[in-house]
Amino acid sequence: MIKSFSKNRNSHAVEPKDAVERRSAKPVICYGVNALPAFDTDFYQQARQDMKKVAEIVVPPRDGGSFTVPAGHFFRIVSVEGPQVGDLNLWNANDLSERFFSGKTRQLHATHVSTGDRLWSNLPGLRPMATITEDTLAWYGWDEDGAGVHDVIGTRCDPYTNYLLKGTDYNHCCHSNLTRTLASARDLPVAEAETLVHDVLNVFMCTGFTRDTHQYFMKASPVRPGDFLEFFAEIDLLGALSTCPGGDCGSSHSDDQTACYPLKVEIYRPAERALTGWNTPERNGYGGQHGLGC
């Protein structure tokens, strides 16, 4: 017997006689990623062996901070002081129209990412912007609620949804933190910067979907001071990180009640010649006709 739950409480849809048969179709992974270049563990391990820290920033609680990472460098997002979730945006540092594509990253890899996964850029570039090279929370895996760490599901907390649900203004949501940060990093009008802010990688956030209603849930992050998520910049990157007002996202967000902590971003340069043979990935090779003139 296949257990099923009603998707929509308000629906009057009548179950057909062959419902069991229809539900028994086998799942097929949408994207076979075997054709992609495999994660070259040896290369990245070698490259990170003698790397030297060349810069760092500390993002205060309920705020944002920006950083740049040249292609071929590493960066780490590090937990300091207490459990804290971070919302990450990435842009091509030389062309802000190319930016992180959370949805396609989710489709190509999974709902949550870890070592060996790549962060892909939006269409039409669709190339790896960064590769995850170390994740001290990889041990967490999937828990009994089906939750994992570092999701590419949630978009970012924002003042519009907050207003929709609570009818109040809250100005330190991740969306606003990222907007202010980008505006100041690139000297852009706030309204222009806001249009460039995009769906995030939820660093350290522990999330899943409830089993009965498939609603997005969060639970207290297992991150502790000293934990980090490390990336290799495949292209020149501008990054912005927001320290979410939800803190460890174990209770609420978009308010001033929750305990929040800073996050640190560290930039590392690998040893000379460590990148021999490596090249920054090209933009996607699709011809771009879209069915016109062909």
Ligand SMILES: [Zn+2]
């Ligand atoms: Zn947030």
